Amino acid sequence: xxxxxxxxxxxxxxxxxxVAVGLIDTLWVSGLGSEAVAAVTVATTTENLALGxxxxxxxxxxxxxxxxxxxxxxxxxxxxxxxxxxxxxxxVAVPGVLLREPIARLFTDDPVTAGLTAGYYAVAFAGIxxxxxxNLADGxxxxxxxxxxxMRTALLCNALVIGLDPLLIYGFGLGVRGAALATVAAxxxxxxxxxLLLVRRLRTRIGTTKASAGRSDAAAILxxxxxxxxxxxxxALVGMALTGIVGRLGVAALAGYGIGLKIMMAGVMSFxxxxxxxxxxxxxxxxxxxxxxxxxxxxxxxxxxxxxGLAASLVLNALAPAAVGLFTTxxxxxxxxxxxxxxxxxxxxxxxGLIAVGGVLQxxxxxxxLLAATLAGFAVQLPLAFLLGSRMGTTxxxxxxxxxxxxxxxxxxxxxxxPRAPGRASxxxxxxxxxxxxxxxxxxx
Numbered sequence: 001x002x003x004x005x006x007x008x009x010x011x012x013x014x015x016x017x018x019v020a021v022g023l024i025d026t027l028w029v030s031g032l033g034s035e036a037v038a039a040v041t042v043a044t045t046t047e048n049l050a051l052g053x054x055x056x057x058x059x060x061x062x063x064x065x066x067x068x069x070x071x072x073x074x075x076x077x078x079x080x081x082x083x084x085x086x087x088x089x090x091x092v093a094v095p096g097v098l099l100r101e102p103i104a105r106l107f108t109d110d111p112v113t114a115g116l117t118a119g120y121y122a123v124a125f126a127g128i129x130x131x132x133x134x135n136l137a138d139g140x141x142x143x144x145x146x147x148x149x150x151m152r153t154a155l156l157c158n159a160l161v162i163g164l165d166p167l168l169i170y171g172f173g174l175g176v177r178g179a180a181l182a183t184v185a186a187x188x189x190x191x192x193x194x195x196l197l198l199v200r201r202l203r204t205r206i207g208t209t210k211a212s213a214g215r216s217d218a219a220a221i222l223x224x225x226x227x228x229x230x231x232x233x234x235x236a237l238v239g240m241a242l243t244g245i246v247g248r249l250g251v252a253a254l255a256g257y258g259i260g261l262k263i264m265m266a267g268v269m270s271f272x273x274x275x276x277x278x279x280x281x282x283x284x285x286x287x288x289x290x291x292x293x294x295x296x297x298x299x300x301x302x303x304x305x306x307x308x309g310l311a312a313s314l315v316l317n318a319l320a321p322a323a324v325g326l327f328t329t330x331x332x333x334x335x336x337x338x339x340x341x342x343x344x345x346x347x348x349x350x351x352x353g354l355i356a357v358g359g360v361l362q363x364x365x366x367x368x369x370l371l372a373a374t375l376a377g378f379a380v381q382l383p384l385a386f387l388l389g390s391r392m393g394t395t396x397x398x399x400x401x402x403x404x405x406x407x408x409x410x411x412x413x414x415x416x417x418x419p420r421a422p423g424r425a426s427x428x429x430x431x432x433x434x435x436x437x438x439x440x441x442x443x444x445x
Contacts, residue, residue, distance in 0.1 A: 002281065003274070003277050003278060003281060003300070003301070003304070004277075004304075006147055006276075006277035006280055006281060007147075007270075007273040007274050007276070007277035008273070009147040009148045009150070009151035010142075010147050010150070010151070010272075010273040010276045010277055011269055011270050011273035012151045012154070012155070013138070013147070013150045013151040013153075013154040013155075013273075014154075014269040014272055014273055015266060015269050016151075016154040016155050016157070016158035021157070021158060021161050021183055021186075022040070022044040022262055022265070023262045023263075023265075023266075024158075024161050024162060024165055025040050025044070025161075025165060025179040025180075025182075025183065026040050026041070026044075026258065026259065026262050026327060027326065027327055028165045028166055028169050028170075028179060029169060029175070029176055029179055030327050030328055031170075032169075032175055032176065034251055034252065034255045034328070034330060034333055035110065035112045035113045035116060035251065036116055036175065036176050037255045037258055037259065037327070037328070037333075038108065038110070038113045038247075038251055038254045038255045038258060039113050039116035039117040039119075039120060039176050040120065040176060040179060040258070041243070041254065041255065041257070041258025041259075041261070041262075042104065042107045042108060042113070042117045042243060042247075042254075042258075043117050043120040043121060043124060043180070044262075045107075045236070045239050045240055045243050046103065046121070046124075046240065047124060047131075048232075048235075048236040048239060049233065049236035049237060049239075049240060050092055050096070050125075050128060050131070051131075051135070051232065051236070052229055052232040052233030052234075052235070052236045052237075053088060053092055053229065053233060054085065054088055054089075054092075054131075054132045054135050054136075054229075055135075055225060055228055055229040055232050055233075056221075056222055056225035056226045056228070056229030056230075057081055057084045057085055057088060057132075057135075057136060057139075057221060057222075057225060058135045058136055058138070058139035058225070059139065059224070059225045059228045059229065059279070059362065060081075060220070060221035060222060060223070060224040060225025060226075060228075061077065061078070061081040061136060061139045061140060061143060061221055061225070062139040062140075062142045062143040062276075062279065062280065062283070063143070063224050063225070063279065063283045063362070063363055064077050064143070064217075064220055064221060064224060065077060065078070065139075065140055065143025065144060066142075066143045066144075066145070066280060066283030066284040066363075067283050067284075069143065069144055069145070069284065074202070076214055076217050077217045077220070077221065078140060078202070080214060080217040080218050080221060081136055081139075081140070081221055082136065083218075084218060084221060084222075085129075085132050085133060085135075085136050086129075088132060089128050089129035089132045089133075090129075092125070092128050092132075093125050093126060093128040093129060096121065096124075096125030096128065097121070097122060097125045097126055100118045100121035100122055100125060101114070101118045103118075103121060104117035104118040104121060106240075106244065107240070107243050107244055107247055108247050108254070109247070109248075110251060113251065116175070116176045117176075119175075119176055119177040119180075120176050120177060120179065120180045121180075122177070122180075123177055123180035123181050123184055124180045124183070124184065126184070127180075127183070127184030127187065127188075130184060130187045130188050130191055131187060133191055133195075134153075134157075134187055134190060134191045134194060137150075137153075137191070137194040137195065137198050138150035138153070138154075138194070140198060140202075141198065141201070142276065142280055143280070143283070144201065145280065145284055146201075147276075147277070147280070149194075149197060149201075150194075153190050153193055153194045153197075154190075156189075156190050156193060157186045157187055157189075157190040158186075160182075160185070160186035160189055160190065161182055161183055161186045164181075164182035164185055164186055165178070165179055165182045167182070168181050168182045169182070224362075224367075226367075227362060227367025227368050227370060227371045228358070228362045228367055228370075230367075230371045231358065231367070231370055231371050231374050234371070234374055234375060234378060235374070238378050238381065238382060241382055241385075242257075242382075242385060242397060242401070243257070245385055245386055245389050245397060246389075246394060246397060249389065249393060249394060252330070252332040252333050252336055253336050253393075253394055255328070255330075255333045255336070255337075256328075256332075256333045256334070256335070256336025256337040256339075256340060256394075257336065257337070257340060257394070259324055259327045259328060259333065259337040260324070260336070260337040260338075260340030260341050260344075261340070262327075263316065263320075263323045263324070263337070263341060264312075264316060264340075264341060264344055264348075266312075267308075267309075267311075267312025267313075267315065267316055267348065268312070268348070268351070268355075270308045270311075270312065270352075271305055271308055271309070271351065271352045271355035271356050272355055274301060274304055274305055274308065274355070274356035274359065275355050275356050275357075275358045275359035275362075276359060277359065278301045278356065278357070278359030278360045278363070279358075279359035279360070279362050279363045280359075280363075282359070282360055282363035282364060283363045298357050298360045298361070298364075301356050301357050301359065301360055302353045302356060302357045303353075304356055305352040305353040305354070305355060305356025305357060306349060306350075306352055306353040307352075308352045308356070309348040309349035309350070309351060309352025309353065310345075310348075310349050310352075312348050312352070313344060313345035313348045313349060314345075316341045316344060316348075317341065317342060317345065320337075320338045320341040320342060321334075321338055323341075324337040324338050324341070336394060339394065339395070340394065340398060343395065343398035343399070343402075344398070346398075346399070346402035347398065347401045347402040347405050350402070350405040350406040350408075350409040351405040351409075353409050354373075354374075354405060354408050354409040354412065357370075357412065358370050361412075369412065370412065372411075373408045373409075373411040373412045374408055376407065376408065376411055377404035377405060377406075377407045377408030377411070378404055380400075380403060380404055380407055381400050381401060381403060381404025381405075381407075382400075382404075384396075384399075384400035384403055384404070385397045385400035385401070388400055
């Protein structure tokens with residue numbers, strides 16, 4: 001139950017900060033036509049790619065802060081993380097703004113949709129530094145064992161988007177570009193609140209400790225976070241590729257896919273909430289290096305993930321027509337979106353188990369195995385989507401998604417079912433970190 005208590009605030013945070021913002025944008029621009037819906041679909045899919053880039057810093061910081069809180073100074077790793085965020089933000093924002101039109105044309109052949117997408121990109125890429133800074137602030141809070149503050153700031157951001165979207169999209173006549181402006185403005189206001197709360201929290205944890213950024217801390221953050229970032233980045237890239245495949249099947253198919261995907265993400269975020277909760281719990285418990293403890297944590301997490309996948313499938317199938325009706329009155333688009341949601345149970349059940357167990361693997365130093373399984377699944381999914389999509393339409397694409405998720409989870413089964421040779425596994429490497437750190441006094445920093 002402790003895992004669920006940690007996961008619930010994370011779920012609300014992800015639902016509001018990641019899913020609801022995109023849903024609100026899609027809902028409001030739906031009055032502008034299917035081209036606008038398709039443009040927001042493409043643009044927000046690309047933002048997932050940008051999120052994957054910064055996750056190596058955010059999740060790496062969460063794990064390291066969790067391991068060091070009360071055991072080692074926090075100031076060096078936090079200062080280093082902020083510098084890394086600055087570097088990553090510039091590396092993504094500048095080329096994104098400059099190349100917004102070619103990037104938009106990668107996903108659609110329709111000139112109207114491509115133009116609207118480029119307009120959204122102009123604002124969204126410029127706001128990447130704000131997006132990344134908020135991600136790191138949330139990561140530090142989670143490393144400290146606090147999942148409620150990120151939830152509250154995400155709710156604040158969501159409320160601001162609800163108010164700003166209609167004002168900028170229709171009130172000022174900015175259309176799709178107004179949706180992007182509303183999102184960036186809401187995130188900027190939320191970041192100001194988060195920064196104030198974080199400064200107050202860290203003042204009680206690290207006092208007046210002054211520390212400079214160091215290469216060793218940067219390496220530790222990146223080494224810890226890169227597998228998770230690689231996993232998410234691969235998913236974002238495949239999502240972009242699938243968007244391109246579906247886009248070739250027509251604007252109705254692309255718009256329906258976008259609506260269905262946004263609705264489905266409300267269930268998918270429960271998987272990612274379980275992943276983050278498992279990562280936080282394992283890191284702060286000081287058990288990340290113990291194989292037996294790793295197995296003990298992983299098995300129930302996989303079960304929770306499979307159950308979440310089944311529950312999400314049942315709810316989405318029950319609500320599909322009504323939920324889709326909120327976004328479009330176009331019968332062709334609605335039919336595509338509803339069919340997408342009808343096909344998703346085959347995908348969501350294995351995907352739930354796969355995503356949830358990733359938190360234990362990440363905190364346990366087995367993120368590379370997770371990434372390898374993910375890439376293997378995609379190596380099957382993408383060519384299968386192209387092949388089946390050309391013969392069966394969108395149905396073939398959805399079946400390919402299910403096949404890729406099932407394969408990835410199957411490849412990971414040795415990692416969460418337990419070590420093959422317990423005695424030999426226990427002998428490898430260092431002793432569990434809990435036995436190496438428990439003897440020393442808690443630093444309080």
